[in-house]
Amino acid sequence: MAVRKRDPEKTRTHLLQVGFQEIYQNGFQGVSVDQIVGKSSVTKGAFFHYFPTKSDLGYAIVDEFLREMILERWIRPLAAYPNPVQGILNRFKKNIVAWPEENLIRGCPLNNLSQEMSAVDPVFREKLQVVMNLWIDETEKYLKKAKTDGYLKKTVQTKQLAQFIVTLQEGTYAMAKTLGDRKVFDSLYGSLRAHLEILSSSPTRDDVRE
Amino acid sequence: MAVRKRDPEKTRTHLLQVGFQEIYQNGFQGVSVDQIVGKSSVTKGAFFHYFPTKSDLGYAIVDEFLREMILERWIRPLAAYPNPVQGILNRFKKNIVAWPEENLIRGCPLNNLSQEMSAVDPVFREKLQVVMNLWIDETEKYLKKAKTDGYLKKTVQTKQLAQFIVTLQEGTYAMAKTLGDRKVFDSLYGSLRAHLEILSSSPTRDDVRE
């Protein structure tokens, strides 16, 4: 056929994308289904064809969107670094430098959704938990690698450190959001770096590549 | 004087208290005015007599309630410790140990409100910013004291450290909320403690003080 008039997969992901954006900007409870379909080019009928309830859209965003976002932003890039500790610091730096101004007061989508919905909806809680644990666990894998490769002191508890790193990263975005000030990025990056330098067996070099 | 039939101050603070509880449990956008007046013993007419809009209740909670809560929980107790660094660690420990089980997945009220409302409502943002800055600034005052009293290395940048401490504390509650696991309290407390020990001129111990 010449032109496709229907593309269900595309329609669904389109709804996920628009839904993500709207939720990111207004919060899950602050957004209506009408608002989401209004911003996209599909109708309410289509929306409820793909997602039986508004919550189901939110769940799908966590499962398919936020999960992917975390892996892409924080985990996969680490594979390129011989020293994972250096990699973690480097990626943190790059991510905060590249963080767009309009997102400063919007914070981290994962954290936003978790702080808003975890206590309210147990399904959200469980799904957000899974993504957060994935983030921490994958970070820990790289810390273990760093340890065996001699980049981290043998006494370092990798799980504790992984939790610390992710917590501080999330906390950094949350604090930047609350204070509405980019400067906290540098300040907290500096603190994380100092912390990691202490735990490194060889000094973590100063030249963070651009 | 016989019995007071009306006590405007009490009615108002009652609404603040009930409002705080309901918002803490359901989020600001997840709570309705009807819900709040339903849980209290006043009517809708009374509510709107004190607060022209639902948002105004939220603002008042930040200004009068959260601000007080932060000072009482995190700042004022520090006055009792000769070594403020020890005080900060000690209070953190005490607060997480005493943190009730049902609040674990509810997180920190200040952080909740900020993550939910800062991006949505600029008035909330400004008010939450004020409270957060108060927390950081008051913490820094104690860090400066610690420095002059010889408990912290002279090289320590107190503002950066204050931001780091508050961010990690907030982050700790946020992570415990997301993971629904008390163990992260101990893990992150351990990390903060290790961090502060490095910056202390004399070893920070639970039982030993200089």
Add this chain to the structure above:
DNA sequence: TCTTTTACATACTAAGTAGTATGTTATGAT
């Protein structure tokens, strides 16, 4: 004591809200 003002209470409204009922049309299988 009388009057004004504050502190409530009751009933209502207009504008959303998530979700449904009921279509119609495209598409893939037979």
Add this chain to the structure above:
DNA sequence: ATCATAACATACTACTTAGTATGTAAAAGA
């Protein structure tokens, strides 16, 4: 070509929402 089904579209509903209109009783002031 036919038919079943998936992919939408439109119109509606039952309910909730913040806020208002209007009233009344208790205090405070004169």
